[in-house]
Amino acid sequence: MKIIEGGVTAAKGFKAASTEANIKYSGREDMLLIYSESPCTAAGVFTSNVVKAAPVVWDKKICDDIHPVHAIVANSGIANACTGEEGKKICEDTAICAANLLDIPKDSVLVASTGVIGMQMDISKLEKGIEQMVPKLSDSLEAGTGAAKAIMTTDTHNKQMAVEFEVGGKTCTIGALAKGSGMIHPNMCTMLSFVTTDVAISHELLKQALKKVVVDTFNMISVDGDMSTNDSLMVLANGEAGNEEITEKGEAYDSFEEALYKICYEMARMLAGDGEGATALFTAHVKNADTKDNARTLAKSVICSSLTKAMIYGHDANFGRILCALGYSGVAFDPEKIELSIESSKGSVLLFKDGKPIDFEEEYATGILSEKEVIAQVDMKMGSEEATAWGCDLTYDYVKINADYRS
Known part of the structure; x- marks a missing residue:
């Protein structure tokens, strides 16, 4: 496996386009279209928030009903969440417009939105945007990059x-x-992500692979503790690579799952590191826990703590904040046994061991905490399980960005 240049247009048979539809923003592209002429097997994982946006309900039904999928239409600016029956009709009308122009069934069109909650969208703008994008569909790198830019909000x-x-x-x-x-915030997902692949794989195994890899990737990130109404991760597989369809677990399935994990792992880190107002990616690695679930819980507790996030922003080795976050995680452990250190590209420093603080040079620790990625290493000394979670620091700019988000 190797990383190559590209995004959603890298896999065979996938095209993309983007356009300025003026849904909420002006002077920038705010709509994307992803298309495969070959029908795709589709799988998705969606927000666990009880308040679900209309597109989430639309997409979940299509993925669960095992409909072949050809296209994704997405917009930024307005989330189409908490919009009642009108919001549901917007999803259907958007799919109908794309279906008519692409000559595909309406239930082969997935719809996604991101932006302000509670605002109604103008269907005429969405329809015009689709009309503009269909002739522009391309498998070029530029088309894929344009699509990635079109659904940015505060990114x-x-x-x-x-x-x-x-x-x-x-x-x-x-x-x-x-x-x-x-x-x-953790527990699927916490964003919009669209994955395309030319692998031929059954719906059941695609779904299994996605649900497995999301647990230790997208479900292990947090920026602010707020779970969105629109979070969606969807994978389309069109089979154009020409491999024999993967219908059972084995070497072929393992290769696919490994590649899917790599994609989700890297994208999750990108999202965590670009949190609103963030200046650093904050990683918590918990090792030697008694169970995998406990390792995950402990790591997430550290990166979700507002105090530890503020500590990273202030470049202050106030390790008590990390210990506190571990302690209220709900996992039982002996604080007299754990070992805690921080590291970055500048080096590593041990802060706490055997129930007491370790003497360290504050200036050196501050230097470590001043890098673009800071890692808290926590050795629980209880077993052999480990987990990693990713977050970011908490800055003044986070409040500024969200205080006037609607305007």
């Missing part, structure tokens, strides 16, 4: 990547794009 940069790997002697590709900067 500071677009997020995309692609990997190449082999299945049964055939070269296969997975590409992806994602957006997310705020309302990022």
Whole structure:
């Protein structure tokens, strides 16, 4: 497996386009279209928030009913969440417009939105946007990059990547794009991400692979503790790589799952590091826990703590905040046994061991905490399980961005 240049247009048979539809923003593109002429097997994982946006309800039904999928239409600016029956009709009318122009069934069109909650969308703008994008569909790198940029909201940069790997002697590709900067919190997902692959794989195994890899990737990130109404991760597989369809677990399935994990792992880190107002990616690695679930819980507790996030922003080695977050996680452990250190590209420093603080040079620790990625290493000394979670620091700019988000 190797990382290659590209995003959602890297896999064979996938095209993309973007356009300025003026849904809420002006002077920038705010709509995307992803299309495969070949029908795709589709799987999705969606927000666990009880308040679900209309597009989530639309997409979940299509993925669960095992409909072949050809296209994704997405917009930024307005979330189409908490919009009642009108919001549901917007999803259907959007799918009908794309279906008519692409000559495909309406239930082969997935719809996604991100932006302000509670605002109604103008269907005429969506329809015009689709009309503008269909003739522009392209499999070029530029088209994929344009699509990644079009669904940005408070993101500071677009997020995309692609990997190449082999299945049964055939070269296969997975590409992806994602957006997310705020309302990022664990338990699926915390953003929009669209993954395309030319692998031939059954719906059941595609779904299994996605649900497995999301647990230790997108479900292990947090920016602000707020779970969105719109979070969606969807994978389309069109089979154009020409491999024998993966219908059972084995070497071929393992290769696909490994590549899907790599994509989701890297995209999750990109999202966490680009949290609203963030200056650093904050990683918590818990090792030697008694169970995998406890390792996950402990790591997430650390990166979700507002006090530890503020500690990272202030470059202050106030390790008591990390210990506190571990202590209220709900996991039982002996604080007299754990070992805690922080590290970055500047080095590593041990802060706490055997129930007491370790003497360390404050200036050196501050230097470690001043890098673009800071890692808290926690050794529980209880077993052999480990987990990693990703977040970001908490800055003044986070409040500024969200205080006037609607305006």
